[in-house]
Amino acid sequence: MKTLFETCTVGAIDIKNRIIRSATHEGTAIDGMVSDTFVELYEELSKGNIGLIITGYAAVSEMDHAGPATLALTDDSVIEGLTHITKIAHEQGTKIMAQLNHQSSSLWSAPEGPVFGPSAVTDPVSGITPEPFTTEQVRMLINEFADAAVRAQKAGFDGVQIHGAHGYLFSKWLSPRYNKRTDEYGGSEANNARIIVETLEAIKDKCGKAYPVWIKLNCSDFDPEDDGVTEEIFLTTANILAEHGIDAIEVSGGTQDGKYASARPRKFSAYHRESAEKLARMVDASVVLVGGMRSLDLAEEIIANTEIEAISLCRPLIREPQLVKRWAEGDRNDAACVACNGCFNPNGTKCFFTLNDAEKEAQKNIMRMLAKIKSA
Ligand SMILES: Cc1cc2nc3c(=O)[nH]c(=O)nc-3n(C[C@H](O)[C@H](O)[C@H](O)COP(=O)(O)O)c2cc1C
Structure with a gap:
């Protein structure tokens, strides 16, 4: 029987326990570069006995409009600052991955210059209608993702996680509501997933087959008209990615315009458990569950009784960066986070x-x- 506090291998990474810090936007980079505040955060988290830390989403593309406070893996100059962070984590026996993202039209303000997306479908929250990527630009974007992964690898990250959830670019690409393409990158579930498959392959080509590549996926967009990613699309996509060698799938859900956002209020707990359990029974890739995990008893029960291999926390670790250490030391009280x-x-x-x-x-x-x- 699996236990929460045991060494294990999840998604091709050896980890000291089964608790992960889910990607959490820092908002403290300066012009995309690592700042002192950024380093301090990872120092504090690393001392908190977390098995594996995933950074907040990092920008990978010149065809994106991530703000200056977002980490940018678009240039080699970021490698030195990041090397410092991975070293700090490794000194504490904590593994660390970088999350790679393209925001597309999921922005808080309309920037200058074109915003790119799968198709010209307006994002109801930002009000932005993106310009569709040309097929040529899709190939350039895939290369940008792979180059960003190479930078992460050079900086000492133990792997990378592709952000495929929460309404950002790849999440929209998987959604029939946002992807109306007629080239090989749209029109069917397999075609919609192709950009992610090719990104995965490009990263493995450039970083080596053994370099761990994970993805965070929505089990559902919870679209009010059921027009977005549904559980069926999620399971099909996750299977395709597993067949192409993705090492782990973190199961999340929701978008800003969906019935639920990814970070739900307190009354919800472990809210993607059912989908994650279903997926874990279907694929060989490791399955990680995020969303509303605040109870140690519940986390232990899920690890013991399901094929889910790790649980992942975001807001509880913003409130208490030392939460995992507290739990490991015997204080079993729930996370203090009130969501x-x-x-x-x-x-x-x-x-x-x-x-x-x-x-x-x-x-x-x-x-x-x-x-x-x-x-x-
Ligand atoms: C402040 C904040 C920043 C977040 N940043 C990211 C991010 O950069 N990438 C990502 O995949 N999810 C991000 N999320 C979503 C979380 O990783 C997580 O999926 C969600 O909050 C549910 O988990 P929780 O109940 O443990 O908070 C963020 C959530 C919050 C509250």
Whole structure:
């Protein structure tokens, strides 16, 4: 029987326990480069006995509009700063991966210059209608992903995770609502998945077959019209990727315009468990479950009774970077995180409860705005 606190191999990476820090946007890079605040965060997390840390999404493409506070793997100059971070993690026996992403039209403001997407379908939250990538640009983008992975590898990351969830580019590519393409990158589930398959292959070509490549996928977009990624599309896509050698699949779900966002309120726990269990029975790739894991008892039960190989936490570790250490040392109380989503902070991701009074007031306005978007 599997246990939470045992050494294991998940997604071709040897890990000291089965708890992962899910990718969490830092918002503290400076012009895409590693800052002191960025380093401090990873130092604190690394000391918290987490098995494996996944960075927040990093930009990979010149055809994207990630802001300056987002880590950018678009240039070799970032490697030195990142090497520092992977060294810190490894000194604590913690593994670390970089998450690779293209934001497409999932942006908070309309930038200058073209925004690219699978097809010219408007994102209802940003109001942006992207320009479709030409087939030639798709090939350039795949290369950019692979070059970013090479930079991550040079910086000492133990692998990379492709972001295929939450309404960003690859997530939209898989969605029949956003992908209306008529070339080989659209028109069927296999064609919609092709860009990710080719990205996976390009990374393995450039970094070596053994270099771990994971993906985070939506088990459903929870689209109000059921027009986006459904569980059926998710399972088909995940199977295709498993057949092409993806090492692990982290099961998430939701988009900003879906019935549920990826980070749900407190009343929901382990909310993608059923889909993750189904997938784990179907594929050889490791399956990781994220979303609403705040109870140690529940995490242990899931690891013991299912084929899910690891559980992944985001907001609980924003509130308590030392949570895993606390649990390992015998304090079994639930994570202190109340899932208020006050951590989505334009000045850099921070737990709401660490803000001073003036910052709390400003942040409450942002939280109201986010709630309005969700109820619109
Ligand atoms: C502040 C914040 C930043 C996030 N950044 C990312 C990200 O960069 N990449 C990603 O895949 N998911 C991101 N997520 C989603 C989380 O990784 C996770 O899927 C979601 O919060 C549910 O897990 P939780 O209940 O443990 O928070 C973010 C969530 C929050 C709250």
